[in-house]
Amino acid sequence: MVAATLALIHALLLVGIAAWTIAARRTFAAVVGFVAYGLLLSIAWVVLSAIDVALTEAAIGSGLTGVLLIGAAARLRATETAISVERPGPSLRWLAALTSAAVAGAIAIAVLSLPDPAPTLAPAVAQYMSVTGLGNAVTVVLLAYRALDTLLESIVVVFALIGVWSLAPDRVWGGRPGPLHEADPNGILAYLARLLPPIGIIVGLYIFWIGADLPGGKFQGATILAAMWLLVMMAGLTDAPPISRTWLRILLVAGPLVFIAIGFAGALTAGAVLAYPDEYAKLLIKVIEAALMPTLVLTLALLVAGAPERTARR
Amino acid sequence: MSFFLDSFTVAAVSAGAFFFLAGSVGLLRFPDALSRLHALTKADNLGLGLVMLGLLPRADGLLAALKLVFVWLLVLLASAMVSQMVARVARRGGSPS
Numbered sequence: 001m002v003a004a005t006l007a008l009i010h011a012l013l014l015v016g017i018a019a020w021t022i023a024a025r026r027t028f029a030a031v032v033g034f035v036a037y038g039l040l041l042s043i044a045w046v047v048l049s050a051i052d053v054a055l056t057e058a059a060i061g062s063g064l065t066g067v068l069l070i071g072a073a074a075r076l077r078a079t080e081t082a083i084s085v086e087r088p089g090p091s092l093r094w095l096a097a098l099t100s101a102a103v104a105g106a107i108a109i110a111v112l113s114l115p116d117p118a119p120t121l122a123p124a125v126a127q128y129m130s131v132t133g134l135g136n137a138v139t140v141v142l143l144a145y146r147a148l149d150t151l152l153e154s155i156v157v158v159f160a161l162i163g164v165w166s167l168a169p170d171r172v173w174g175g176r177p178g179p180l181h182e183a184d185p186n187g188i189l190a191y192l193a194r195l196l197p198p199i200g201i202i203v204g205l206y207i208f209w210i211g212a213d214l215p216g217g218k219f220q221g222a223t224i225l226a227a228m229w230l231l232v233m234m235a236g237l238t239d240a241p242p243i244s245r246t247w248l249r250i251l252l253v254a255g256p257l258v259f260i261a262i263g264f265a266g267a268l269t270a271g272a273v274l275a276y277p278d279e280y281a282k283l284l285i286k287v288i289e290a291a292l293m294p295t296l297v298l299t300l301a302l303l304v305a306g307a308p309e310r311t312a313r314r
Numbered sequence: 315m316s317f318f319l320d321s322f323t324v325a326a327v328s329a330g331a332f333f334f335l336a337g338s339v340g341l342l343r344f345p346d347a348l349s350r351l352h353a354l355t356k357a358d359n360l361g362l363g364l365v366m367l368g369l370l371p372r373a374d375g376l377l378a379a380l381k382l383v384f385v386w387l388l389v390l391l392a393s394a395m396v397s398q399m400v401a402r403v404a405r406r407g408g409s410p411s
Contacts, residue, residue, distance in 0.1 A: 188395055188398045188399060188402075189395075189399065191395075192391075192395045195391070196391070199388070
């Protein structure tokens with residue numbers, strides 16, 4: 001009874017804050033609503049015992065995307081009043097509302113019309129999980145059964161970064177991303193940027209390492225490490241590297257390349273692309289994750305840092 | 315014994331929830347950014363501290379209990395730092411509304 005009431009309150013809060021985010025007039029207010037919505041959503045995933053999804057939602061869905069949206073809102077602030085004058089006409093807005101409602105309705109119908117119990121592959125995953133030597137079923141699915149999805153995901157984030165970089169004007173191409181952050185070297189931000197990273201780095205690496213057997217993994221761990229790097233950059237203690245640096249570009253493609261190489265080696269050693277020989281499965285999966293880790297940290301942090309705005313010299 | 319521990323948990327978590335409620339009321343009712351920040355950080359620090367204290371007897375093992383304390387300390391650090399920075403912007407006359 002108590003649990004049901006709590007779940008109902010939680011669901012109402014989620015729907016309420018989603019509606020508020022859509023209705024908010026100011027971009028910044030809408031972004032704040034979106035972040036709060038993501039955090040509430042990750043609690044919902046915890047209630048559903050999907051801890052991996054909850055961690056990803058909190059780290060990437062709410063945290064990283066929230067930071068990207070706050071950056072976008074700050075850039076749009078100067079033009080916001082001018083833009084809000086030219087609001088789309090009522091017919092266009094009704095059309096957009098109807099299309100969104102139709103999509104949401106179709107998804108709701110699809111979910112509600114699932115047979116009870118819903119079709120699931122979970123027993124099959126649990127039965128053959130021991131072959132890989134991993135203890136976390138989510139990692140097994142992500143890196144063994146659906147490795148292709150994860151490979152494409154890791155390539156997509158690099159493409160997204162290239163897309164951001166391509167917004168740079170020609171004269172600063174190859175330069176340093178974002179504005180130069182200058183903060184008081186004895187100020188509170190610099191203090192936090194010295195105090196927090198040692199803790200954050202350990203937590204990030206722990207979440208990455210524990211992902212083999214318990215909820216966690218490379219995306220969540222990489223987000224924490226990227227956040228630590230961004231904190232140090234924003235406090236002005238270090239600068240973003242120029243995007244023309246060779247080490248940077250090598251690390252950016254190293255993760256997907258190692259993944260592809262091991263994937264194709266599987267065709268020879270295990271009989272299928274992206275398959276692993278049984279006795280080496282855990283080792284190879286860990287190698288792939290370890291290679292993806294620097295790629296993800298750099299990509300996520302540099303996505304937030306933005307397009308190059310300055311030449312390589314400070 | 316367990317009755318006393320349970321009563322302790324109920325009392326501490328309820329007190330924590332009260333501070334959160336009071337902080338939220340302050341956030342909505344106080345007139346300017348600095349006093350709103352004051353209400354908010356009081357609620358976070360004391361409220362979360364009391365909730366954490368109440369949950370300590372229910373943690374399975376010393377390590378889990380230490381993790382709870384650690385989470386509270388991290389939130390303390392974050393809220394102290396962030397409120398400092400927001401206050402600085404507010405004093406310079408920016409509007410963090």
